[in-house]
Amino acid sequence: MNAIDVTERPGFLAYALAIENEAVERYTTFAEQMDVTNNREAAELFREMARLETLHAKEIEARIGGQTLPEGASCEYAWPDGESPEAPDFSDTHYLMTPYQALTLVLEAEQRAVEFFETIERAGTDEAVRKMAAEFAKEEREHVRRVRQWRERYPPPERDWDDDPDPPNQAE
Amino acid sequence: MERVVTSGAATEVTLKPKDYKSDIKPVWCPGCGDFSVLAAITRALAALKVAPENVAVISGIGCSSRIPAYLDTYGFHGAHGRALPLATGLKISRPDLCVLVAGGDGDGFSIGGNHFLQVCRRNVDITYIVMDNQVYGMTKGQASPTTEPDWDRSKLTPHGTRINAFYPLVVALASGANFIARASSSDPNGAAKVIGEAIGHPGFSFVQVLSPCVTFRPEQRDWKKIVRPAPIEATTDPAAAARRLMTDDNFYLGVLYKGNRAPFEPDSAGQPSTEQELEEEFKV
Numbered sequence: 251m252n253a254i255d256v257t258e259r260p261g262f263l264a265y266a267l268a269i270e271n272e273a274v275e276r277y278t279t280f281a282e283q284m285d286v287t288n289n290r291e292a293a294e295l296f297r298e299m300a301r302l303e304t305l306h307a308k309e310i311e312a313r314i315g316g317q318t319l320p321e322g323a324s325c326e327y328a329w330p331d332g333e334s335p336e337a338p339d340f341s342d343t344h345y346l347m348t349p350y351q352a353l354t355l356v357l358e359a360e361q362r363a364v365e366f367f368e369t370i371e372r373a374g375t376d377e378a379v380r381k382m383a384a385e386f387a388k389e390e391r392e393h394v395r396r397v398r399q400w401r402e403r404y405p406p407p408e409r410d411w412d413d414d415p416d417p418p419n420q421a422e
Numbered sequence: 423m424e425r426v427v428t429s430g431a432a433t434e435v436t437l438k439p440k441d442y443k444s445d446i447k448p449v450w451c452p453g454c455g456d457f458s459v460l461a462a463i464t465r466a467l468a469a470l471k472v473a474p475e476n477v478a479v480i481s482g483i484g485c486s487s488r489i490p491a492y493l494d495t496y497g498f499h500g501a502h503g504r505a506l507p508l509a510t511g512l513k514i515s516r517p518d519l520c521v522l523v524a525g526g527d528g529d530g531f532s533i534g535g536n537h538f539l540q541v542c543r544r545n546v547d548i549t550y551i552v553m554d555n556q557v558y559g560m561t562k563g564q565a566s567p568t569t570e571p572d573w574d575r576s577k578l579t580p581h582g583t584r585i586n587a588f589y590p591l592v593v594a595l596a597s598g599a600n601f602i603a604r605a606s607s608s609d610p611n612g613a614a615k616v617i618g619e620a621i622g623h624p625g626f627s628f629v630q631v632l633s634p635c636v637t638f639r640p641e642q643r644d645w646k647k648i649v650r651p652a653p654i655e656a657t658t659d660p661a662a663a664a665r666r667l668m669t670d671d672n673f674y675l676g677v678l679y680k681g682n683r684a685p686f687e688p689d690s691a692g693q694p695s696t697e698q699e700l701e702e703e704f705k706v
């Protein structure tokens with residue numbers, strides 16, 4: 251079923267683009283979740299991440315130019331952990347999450363993207379693909395560095411960060 | 423994923439999963455497993471290349487049953503527990519449509535429990551996706567049929583329900599469902615593949631998706647560490663499927679059973695075919 255071959259140039263670019271597009275979608279969803287629960291700081295942060303990932307997607311699109319890439323829905327890619335590496339897990343958000351926690355999710359996602367491209371750089375068979383993978387891994391390492399700096403602006407969560415004396419949903 | 427959609431809907435379209443989403447933003451709690459199930463359904467439909475206007479998603483009531491509103495397909499948010507009969511009627515009158523039913527374990531196995539049995543027996547060509555969180559989420563945390571007997575966190579059952587949990591896959595098999603699978607919201611792509619396969623399989627397909635309620639069952643966030651692929655391939659033999667289910671711990675994922683019963687075909691001979699003929703029948 252998985253027709254998209256990451257070891258060849260068109261397949262590799264399809265994966266690289268899918269990674270960014272999935273991240274845009276996921277961060278947009280997270281921003282909307284935080285809007286709904288009135289966590290404005292986390293909402294803004296996720297919205298900013300969606301904006302940045304959109305820029306990354308555009309950069310990859312520019313590289314692709316007019317080339318035809320293999321097509322497929324997200325479930326037709328063979329991701330190492332089942333899900334696109336730069337999209338944080340759906341279950342990892344919380345309505346009270348702090349900016350530090352939100353950025354930790356982002357950081358982990360960027361680290362997974364580094365690993366993804368480094369694996370292709372190491373194991374790839376096509377020289378041009380390995381070169382591109384090395385370049386993308388370098389960019390992702392730079393994102394990791396920047397997100398880490400960004401996170402330093404916020405304090406780590408306090409022990410009782412999820413205590414809510416008046417929660418929106420309470421067992422009845 | 424197979425490109426042939428037997429559940430109606432022949433025209434192929436190339437769309438992205440997000441094209442199947444509506445503009446309405448989900449009001450689920452952040453972290454709720456249902457976000458992932460929504461993504462899985464849109465991915466399955468995109469992979470199957472089925473046009474949104476050829477899909478109808480029917481639900482009852484519950485947090486999970488809000489799903490038709492979040493999809494840009496046809497949808498019907500019906501009465502609590504009544505999604506399956508609604509979907510049956512729709513599929514019989516519009517066999518060209520791809521009909522999905524989505525909802526929760528409370529909706530499907532409490533108030534809708536008898537419909538579940540009858541729909542398995544009838545084997546109409548529809549796909550039923552149950553987001554199982556072993557609790558009533560919408561009404562704020564009461565035990566559901568799939569809740570463990572010793573879960574004592576609801577004020578209604580402070581000592582647990584102390585009655586056996588309902589095992590939907592076993593009941594589906596015993597009642598005649600033609601496709602039975604379990605997926606997890608922790609793996610939306612895995613869930614999308616299973617849902618796609620369920621849609622492609624003729625007859626009544628049942629997919630239980632383990633989908634944590636992070637608000638009333640926060641411990642379910644750990645399900646993602648427990649779930650794993652079932653070690654055995656899907657079988658067409660109900661006896662083998664039954665043996666496998668009897669040793670199942672509810673956390674094995676994958677397609678369990680693919681039967682080959684022919685889907686239900688209504689006997690339309692002598693039945694009214696126009697509105698006028700129908701009205702004639704009810705004339706007093």
Ligand SMILES: Cc1ncc(C[n+]2csc(CCOP(=O)(O)OP(=O)(O)O)c2C)c(N)n1
Nearest residue numbers: 483484485486502526527528529558559560
């Ligand atoms: C006829 C009727 N009885 C009871 C209710 C109250 N009610 C609304 S949703 C629900 C159960 C929801 O649980 P589930 O189907 O598991 O969905 P979840 O919210 O967990 O996704 C109940 C009992 C109702 N809406 N209508």
Ligand code: SF4
Nearest residue numbers: 451454485559635636
């Ligand atoms: S109450 Fe539970 S099931 Fe309902 S939206 Fe919240 S987490 Fe999901």
